[in-house]
Amino acid sequence: MPPRIEEYETVLTNRQKQENIEQIQEQVIPSAPLVAPVKKENENVDLPIVWKNVAIFIALHLGALYGVYLCFYAKLPTLIFAFIMYVLGGLGITGGAHRLWAHKTYKAKLPLRIFLAFCQSVALQNSIFEWCRDHRVHHKHAETNADPHNAKRGFFFSHMGWLMMRKHPLVFEKGARIPLDDLLADPVVYYQRKYYKPIAIFCCFVFPTIAPMILWGESFTVAYFVPAILRYVWTLHITWLVNSVAHMWGWKPYDKRINPVENLFVSLGAIGEGFHNYHHTFPQDYATSEYGAAYLNFTKGFIDAMAFIGQAYDRNKMSEETVLKRRQRTGDLSELEHREHDESHEHDY
Ligand code: ST9
Ligand code: ZN
Ligand code: ZN
Numbered sequence: 001m002p003p004r005i006e007e008y009e010t011v012l013t014n015r016q017k018q019e020n021i022e023q024i025q026e027q028v029i030p031s032a033p034l035v036a037p038v039k040k041e042n043e044n045v046d047l048p049i050v051w052k053n054v055a056i057f058i059a060l061h062l063g064a065l066y067g068v069y070l071c072f073y074a075k076l077p078t079l080i081f082a083f084i085m086y087v088l089g090g091l092g093i094t095g096g097a098h099r100l101w102a103h104k105t106y107k108a109k110l111p112l113r114i115f116l117a118f119c120q121s122v123a124l125q126n127s128i129f130e131w132c133r134d135h136r137v138h139h140k141h142a143e144t145n146a147d148p149h150n151a152k153r154g155f156f157f158s159h160m161g162w163l164m165m166r167k168h169p170l171v172f173e174k175g176a177r178i179p180l181d182d183l184l185a186d187p188v189v190y191y192q193r194k195y196y197k198p199i200a201i202f203c204c205f206v207f208p209t210i211a212p213m214i215l216w217g218e219s220f221t222v223a224y225f226v227p228a229i230l231r232y233v234w235t236l237h238i239t240w241l242v243n244s245v246a247h248m249w250g251w252k253p254y255d256k257r258i259n260p261v262e263n264l265f266v267s268l269g270a271i272g273e274g275f276h277n278y279h280h281t282f283p284q285d286y287a288t289s290e291y292g293a294a295y296l297n298f299t300k301g302f303i304d305a306m307a308f309i310g311q312a313y314d315r316n317k318m319s320e321e322t323v324l325k326r327r328q329r330t331g332d333l334s335e336l337e338h339r340e341h342d343e344s345h346e347h348d349y
Contacts, residue, residue, distance in 0.1 A: 014150060045145075047166045054164050060233050067230030074222045078212045082227035085122060085208050087298075092119025093131075094299040098273070098288075101130040101183060105286035105316050108304060112311035113188045113242040121194075121203035123235055129183050136321050137175040143247075151247035151259055159244035160236075161331045174232045204232055211228035238269040246276035254281040254323070256332040258341055264296060272297035290323055324342045 071079065083348045096116030108116065120128055134148045141147050145168040151158040172226035185191045192199060210225040212218035250261030267274030267289075274296070275289035286303055293301030306312035327333070 016301045042275045049165045053178060062272045063225055063229040064233035067225035070222050074226050075218055077216045078222060078226055081212055082231045083229050085231050086235050088119045089123035090117055091302055092270055093123050093125060093239055094273050095302055098325045099286055101128050101189060102135040103283050105284055106312050107314045109311050112306055117188045117192045118203060121200045123154050124200045124204035124232060129193045132183055133180055136178045137171060141174050146170040149243045155205050155244050159240045190344060223302040237329060241266045242270055242273050243274060246274050252277045252332045254278050254327055255330045262296060267296040272299040283320045284316050284317045287317060
């Protein structure tokens with residue numbers, strides 16, 4: 001039986017409604033997809049800027065500039081103390097958050113873990129837990145949008161821009177699959193995370209300010225702006241260089257297919273963390289480098305000294321043979337060929 005005239009009308013009105021909706025969608029959002037988009041690993045999405053963080057970083061940098069000026073008026077012990085705080089904060093990041101907790105390249109006894117957690121708090125770079133969570137996602141998904149500081153998004157983003165905007169949805173999605181139970185199983189990591197704000201404010205700002213005032217009578221202004229603010233901003237930039245410069249400019253002797261590079265300048269500042277091509281190739285190596293403490297790797301020297309007094313143990317090191325095989329398989333061999341003719345070089349591959 002043919003459909004009645006009212007049924008035709010209903011069908012027509014529905015069709016018109018659908019066409020209207022599509023027309024409106026095209027006008028309002030010209031390229032609006034009618035189905036949910038599939039997120040690709042390197043697809044860019046606009047993420048909101050976190051203006052509060054922008055303001056904090058501007059204030060910190062202005063304070064650091066004032067700190068540079070005040071260096072000329074600081075007492076010598078204050079300058080030495082500021083340098084020591086930089087190295088301690090650095091060790092908390094390199095020997096603690098990075099090599100001990102994020103990559104489990106060696107084991108440490110409780111006193112050393114407490115010391116490293118104090119140092120990591122001096123550096124104020126988020127709690128050990130949060131630092132390691134971002135860093136593990138960085139290694140697993142390097143140079144994709146799931147990498148919190150994806151170097152493919154440019155120098156500024158990978159250096160510090162990523163801390164001034166919301167994270168890409170893929171960071172949460174892929175990050176949720178990264179195992180982190182081992183971190184919270186360590187009471188040092190657990191309690192540092194639980195009381196992170198007061199701990200970090202005390203270690204990064206209060207302690208470096210009051211110690212020079214009490215111990216050798218430094219003025220509040222100099223103590224606050226030099227060993228606290230200037231030293232903090234300096235340590236941040238040195239750390240960030242590993243994510244920016246050491247993902248862009250340098251050599252790739254171990255794996256030429258990846259972005260991370262060996263950069264001696266970064267290694268010098270980051271007390272041994274600029275051997276980034278090696279580190280991304282062999283993340284389980286406690287030295288994060290083929291080379292020892294004498295070769296711009298202060299952190300390795302520190303861990304070895306801790307092993308000597310029984311505080312560190314089970315240090316993982318790649319064998320020379322494994323490293324050489326990997327270099328031959330995936331490394332940039334142009335450097336190897338060059339070295340074959342250089343008889344004075346330490347490493348004869
Ligand atoms: C800083 C860190 O500077 C620097 C790290 C550098 C790393 C370098 C590594 C290089 C190797 C080592 C070399 C060391 C050399 C050292 C040399 C020293 C001399 N996975 O983050 P939220 C979830 S910090 C899974 O707020 P938004 C999670 O549920 C400087 N899930 O995202 C989380 O909740 P909760 C001081 C994840 O809202 C929730 O999402 N700090 C992951 O997009 C929300 O997380 C700052 O400047 C993940 N990876 O905000 C800014 N991530 O935490 C601090 C998140 O409760 N950060 N989730 O579990 C912020 O303000 C915000 O994170 C944001 C993003 C605005 C950046
Ligand atoms: Zn790492
Ligand atoms: Zn990296």
